[in-house]
Amino acid sequence: MAKSPASLKPHPAGAASRLDSRPIVAGIVTALVGFTSSFAVVLAGLKAVGADPAQAASGLLALTLAVGLGVVLLAWRSRVPVTLAWSTPGAALLAASGAADGGWPAAVGAFLGTGVLIALTGLVPALGRLMARIPTSLAQAMLAGVLLQLCLAPFKALGTVPLFVGPVIICWLLLMRFAPRWAVPGALLVALGVIVIALAANGTALPHTTLLPTLAWTTPSFSLHAMVGIALPLFVVTMASQNVPGVAVLRSFGYGTPWRPAMLVTGAGTALGASFGGHAINLAALSAALAAGEEAGHDRSRRWVAGFTSGLAYLVLAAFSAALVTLVNAAPAGMLEAVAGLALLGTLAAAVSAALADPEDRIAPSVTFLAAASGLSFLGIGSAFWALAAGLLVRAVLKPRLPRAAG
Structure with a gap:
């Protein structure tokens, strides 16, 4: 993976390009899309x-x-338009895992362990090479299995609270047709509007004390079950589904990724945020294109401003996080999961496609997918770990039967 930014030539417009507002606008859009499209997850x-x-x-x-x-x-x-995000696939993994032995403190300890593993990936090249040996098809199959239950939520909720979920799904579908980037943020906005209308109709007022953002400390506890069942799968999913694609997106626009600094920053950020409940941060993948592409201006040497601005926009959005959580908590049962499921449909489709891309190697990914989707729990360890283990075992047994490349 590239460790230094590609040499970039400034746009001939020179000083005039420095007044271009497009990198700033692109950065704000990157943060808005990244935040609103997945905070429910x-x-x-x-x-x-x-x-x-x-x-x-x-x-x-x-x-x-x-x-x-x-x-x-x-x-x-x-000076590269690098952007970060929280691990959305990792959050979906948590939703499918359920509570670990030791409860919330054990989960916090697993988050801390994940941060250490991410940082070590930047410090120890051998760990990165070990990660690269995990077949992409199995990692994507595990992710797809984890996502399945959440992606079923919108349809389950449609049967229980149709008046609440119906408008959200209709909005999402229309925006997917005419403005795909804003489909999930738009659906979220409709969901919040539906919740406000329902609260007003019932005469329910939100408690003002919960509208201010507050960090709550949790002393982590460490258990083998949480480390194996949460930390390890969370690390694998974050690396395979966020960091590696994030590097690929930047490369596609001609930028090298500052790999070691990025892993150290995201690993340290994950570890420092763990005791306050943060599960993992990583390189942005899908939203990275907004800051690195043409929408961030013609002067490629100034697109880093889009990444920088997205960071400032996230800091502003932090002030509204508690109010959003309070409003979402007032939603009918299943509403939050329905919005989260809509947000993950695209990720599920991409994961299934990547898992089954090789027609000669579909059995092991299929086993991995089904094991992850089953909710299997054994020895206190959740299905994500066992799914990956089962897929590796099946692949090892069947590998001699796969065609070998000539030469």
């Missing part, structure tokens, strides 16, 4: 592993601050 994941509403709100705040500060530092130092 984060809340669902944190609650699933034992966080109460205050702890989940703290986790979202910690992640938002870590992403914002991390992007500001990396973009400023590297």
